[in-house]
Amino acid sequence: MIKSSLLLITSLVLLGCSTLETEKPVSYYVLDAKPSALIKKRIRSLYKVNPIALPDYLNQPNIVLRDQSQRLHIAYYHSWADDLASTIRRVIISELNNAKNTARFKARCTYCDSITVTLDHFYPTTQGEVILSGFYQIEKRDKTSYSQDFFIKVDLDENGYEHAVKKMRAALIALTLKINKQL
Numbered sequence: 001m002i003k004s005s006l007l008l009i010t011s012l013v014l015l016g017c018s019t020l021e022t023e024k025p026v027s028y029y030v031l032d033a034k035p036s037a038l039i040k041k042r043i044r045s046l047y048k049v050n051p052i053a054l055p056d057y058l059n060q061p062n063i064v065l066r067d068q069s070q071r072l073h074i075a076y077y078h079s080w081a082d083d084l085a086s087t088i089r090r091v092i093i094s095e096l097n098n099a100k101n102t103a104r105f106k107a108r109c110t111y112c113d114s115i116t117v118t119l120d121h122f123y124p125t126t127q128g129e130v131i132l133s134g135f136y137q138i139e140k141r142d143k144t145s146y147s148q149d150f151f152i153k154v155d156l157d158e159n160g161y162e163h164a165v166k167k168m169r170a171a172l173i174a175l176t177l178k179i180n181k182q183l
Contacts, residue, residue: 028081029063029165031091031172036098044102047138047183048109049093052085053118059085063161067126078161088172092117095176103183113140115179122171124164130154132171136179146182150175 058064061084063075080087089107092115096105106112119134132152139145154171156164 024077026076027078027161029078029161030081031087031165031169033091033094033169038097038104041100042102043104045104045183046109046112047096047103047105048112048114049089049096049105049107050114050116052088052092053116054085054088054122055120058119058122063164064123065126065164066123066131072123075161088117088119088122091169091172092176092179095173096180099176099180101180101183111141113138115139117175117179122168124156124161124168128156130156130164130167130171132168132175136175138179138182148178148182150178152178 057072060074061079063078063080065073065075067073093105093107096103105115115136115138117134117136119132121131121133124130130153132154133150135147135149137145137147152171152174154167154174156167
């Protein structure tokens, strides 16, 4: 009896050890480019870029992938290194400041014109593309405003989340080009 109990306990311990999965390392991604100095330019106007509005399913630390059957998949081992809305805002501010225009863009400004960006969709798909859609609004201090919907699709040339993140950044750059044309 003691031998069979000891054998059973030993078997259970060995079974438990063999089924333990080694923890997979998490990869963290940023959308920001390497920081650089602001381009010197003649500034005629200041814009505040308001916080980015995201749908609830994107307001999380993991990258979201959409498949062809409209299902969303959460990439638990592929996460954003920072809050996604904050990162998108930094990219938009940086790219607009580096564009050839006569405006300066900031996260905080009291008496400035403003830009509000609301995202409806922002993810890579299993069909080999990145989708970015939503709308932006430019509001002037004189109470005039301009609003525009956008839909941006960028093809994925390779597999993998690292490549998808690069293409997600490319989609944000395409958005900043659209915004810059309206200023």
